[in-house]
Amino acid sequence: MFNYMTPLEGVGLDPAATRTYFAEGHDMHSLLFAFLDELLFVFATDMVVCREVEVLELDRGAHRICAVGHGERFERGRHEAGTEVKAITYSNMQIRETPGDCEVFVIIDI
Amino acid sequence: MPDVHSGYGFAIGNVAAFDMDDPQAIVSPGGVGFDINCGVRLIRTNLTEEDVEPVKEALTQSLFDHIPVGVGGQGIIPTTMADLEAALEMGVDWSLRRADVSLRAKKRGLPQMGTLGAGNHYAGLGRLMDQPRGWAASAVRSARTQIEVVEEIFDEWVARKMGIDQKGQVCVMIHSGSRGLGHQVATDALIEMERAMARDRIAVNDRQLACARIGSREGAAYLAAMAAAANYAWVNRSSMTFLARQAFAKTFGSTPDDLDMALIYDVSHNIAKAREQERARATPFRRVEEHTVDGRPRRLLVHRKGSTRAFPPHHPLIPLDYQATGQPVLIGGTMGTCSYVLTGTDQGFKETFGSTCHGAGRARSRHSARSALDYREVLDALKAKGVAIRVASPSLVMEEAPESYKDVSAVVETCHAVGISKKAVKLRPIGVVKG
Numbered sequence: 001m002f003n004y005m006t007p008l009e010g011v012g013l014d015p016a017a018t019r020t021y022f023a024e025g026h027d028m029h030s031l032l033f034a035f036l037d038e039l040l041f042v043f044a045t046d047m048v049v050c051r052e053v054e055v056l057e058l059d060r061g062a063h064r065i066c067a068v069g070h071g072e073r074f075e076r077g078r079h080e081a082g083t084e085v086k087a088i089t090y091s092n093m094q095i096r097e098t099p100g101d102c103e104v105f106v107i108i109d110i
Numbered sequence: 111m112p113d114v115h116s117g118y119g120f121a122i123g124n125v126a127a128f129d130m131d132d133p134q135a136i137v138s139p140g141g142v143g144f145d146i147n148c149g150v151r152l153i154r155t156n157l158t159e160e161d162v163e164p165v166k167e168a169l170t171q172s173l174f175d176h177i178p179v180g181v182g183g184q185g186i187i188p189t190t191m192a193d194l195e196a197a198l199e200m201g202v203d204w205s206l207r208r209a210d211v212s213l214r215a216k217k218r219g220l221p222q223m224g225t226l227g228a229g230n231h232y233a234g235l236g237r238l239m240d241q242p243r244g245w246a247a248s249a250v251r252s253a254r255t256q257i258e259v260v261e262e263i264f265d266e267w268v269a270r271k272m273g274i275d276q277k278g279q280v281c282v283m284i285h286s287g288s289r290g291l292g293h294q295v296a297t298d299a300l301i302e303m304e305r306a307m308a309r310d311r312i313a314v315n316d317r318q319l320a321c322a323r324i325g326s327r328e329g330a331a332y333l334a335a336m337a338a339a340a341n342y343a344w345v346n347r348s349s350m351t352f353l354a355r356q357a358f359a360k361t362f363g364s365t366p367d368d369l370d371m372a373l374i375y376d377v378s379h380n381i382a383k384a385r386e387q388e389r390a391r392a393t394p395f396r397r398v399e400e401h402t403v404d405g406r407p408r409r410l411l412v413h414r415k416g417s418t419r420a421f422p423p424h425h426p427l428i429p430l431d432y433q434a435t436g437q438p439v440l441i442g443g444t445m446g447t448c449s450y451v452l453t454g455t456d457q458g459f460k461e462t463f464g465s466t467c468h469g470a471g472r473a474r475s476r477h478s479a480r481s482a483l484d485y486r487e488v489l490d491a492l493k494a495k496g497v498a499i500r501v502a503s504p505s506l507v508m509e510e511a512p513e514s515y516k517d518v519s520a521v522v523e524t525c526h527a528v529g530i531s532k533k534a535v536k537l538r539p540i541g542v543v544k545g
Contacts, residue, residue, distance in 0.1 A: 026305060029317065030301070030304065030305075033301070034301065037297055037301075041214055041217070041218065041294070044217075044218045044290045044294075045217045045218055080503070081502050081503045082503060083476070083503075083506070083509070086144045086145060086290075086293040087144045087293045087294075087296060087297050088297065089118040089119075089318050090118075090300070090304075090316070090317035090318040090320075091118045091119070091316065091318045093317070107118070109118055109144050109293075110476060
């Protein structure tokens with residue numbers, strides 16, 4: 001998602017842009033939706049682009065997630081302007097979990 | 111509509127009407143779209159193509175400089191939350207006093223808040239416009255501002271009512287929506303409704319189709335927030351009108367009024383039409399759209415997603431200036447293709463709840479356009495056609511290339527042939543600014 005907004009190779013790691021992200025849902029799909037929406041919301045309001053996201057805690061029972069993101073604040077001129085992401089969608093959302101691995105499929109509206 | 115293409119929830123190019131007197135009837139954010147009140151406005155000038163041609167590049171650059179575009183584009187002057195709230199509330203005069211726009215949505219709208227346009231017709235904004243410090247210049251990513259030339263007049267009488275009286279006359283077309291604020295309103299509503307659907311025993315086969323009964327708390331909250339987001343989009347289009355008028359005035363050493371830069375019309379193609387409740391108990395909505403279904407008049411909540419309201423002559427909900435002609439419908443083409451002005455018809459009112467197409471419709475997904483097209487070729491092709499172009503990012507050139515869309519003329523012809531709208535004017539772009 002962030003790579004679509006601006007190529008991630010041009011994004012540095014600035015400790016000042018490190019943020020902690022919380023989200024909750026009522027099942028795994030709504031949790032995934034809420035988490036991505038939170039990342040998008042922080043970008044749209046604080047202009048913070050994440051290059052790396054580290055999940056600190058994932059509570060599958062309560063459907064809660066806590067993660068920390070590292071990256072940089074987006075600046076016109078210094079970062080290439082890609083495509084604006086409007087929203088996260090539920091459209092054809094898939095979560096495929098296998099032991100030790102997980103694949104998610106989310107369509108974003110651009 | 112003939113420009114239909116797949117979307118999230120509802121397809122784009124869709125009209126869905128729900129009977130407001132049926133307690134089971136629903137409102138669906140997916141039937142409006144994320145970009146609430148995405149729409150088009152058209153401003154005329156008294157200039158001709160010959161006047162503009164020698165300064166076309168400079169004028170396009172000036173529009174690009176005046177209207178910030180692109181990811182992360184922000185206003186020049188900070189706007190406060192109070193300014194934003196006033197605009198959300200006063201975008202139209204009466205309906206939105208209680209609009210419940212979430213703090214999240216407002217925060218997303220704040221950096222993108224637009225300047226107020228001079229000469230706009232939203233009377234409530236006049237007081238704010240007088241403030242000397244001005245407002246933040248808008249950052250309008252999905253916007254496309256085009257300098258257009260009248261290519262063909264199909265109906266001279268209708269065109270004259272709009273102040274268009276000759277071929278070669280220059281107009282400005284602005285296409286934009288409610289941006290982050292609208293996207294967040296839609297997202298918040300989706301989350302709320304998705305949660306409420308189990309309670310209200312509504313089952314859908316796609317979570318993106320989440321909806322709520324019109325009269326439920328979630329349904330009413332969405333309609334109010336949607337109306338406020340629509341106001342935000344209108345304020346932004348007004349801002350860009352102001353900026354476009356300034357760019358023209360500077361380039362031609364004149365004033366916007368001397369250039370006769372008046373608004374012809376502004377129309378949305380992502381909206382659900384209903385009015386907020388006047389008396390909460392008995393009649394929840396007033397001035398809703400009335401249509402005849404199976405020979406009976408009904409009050410309907412009409413969702414239009416990628417379709418445009420097109421009301422016939424003499425309909426009480428269209429302005430006095432256009433009572434005789436029917437409501438103007440503005441169809442924005444893509445970067446290199448034509449745009450159209452149509453008018454609504456009685457036939458359309460009967461058959462499509464007074465709706466027609468909204469544009470060309472995608473033939474190629476944004477992603478596929480990126481991989482299949484080369485932006486230099488696209489730019490060269492536009493240059494060969496005499497279109498001056500400024501874009502915020504090269505990738506947008508491919509996504510928005512004429513090859514990525516259906517043929518807008520064929521779409522408009524189809525609507526004309528079946529009688530749901532009538533062709534009035536055809537316009538051709540000579541300058542494009544794309545965010």
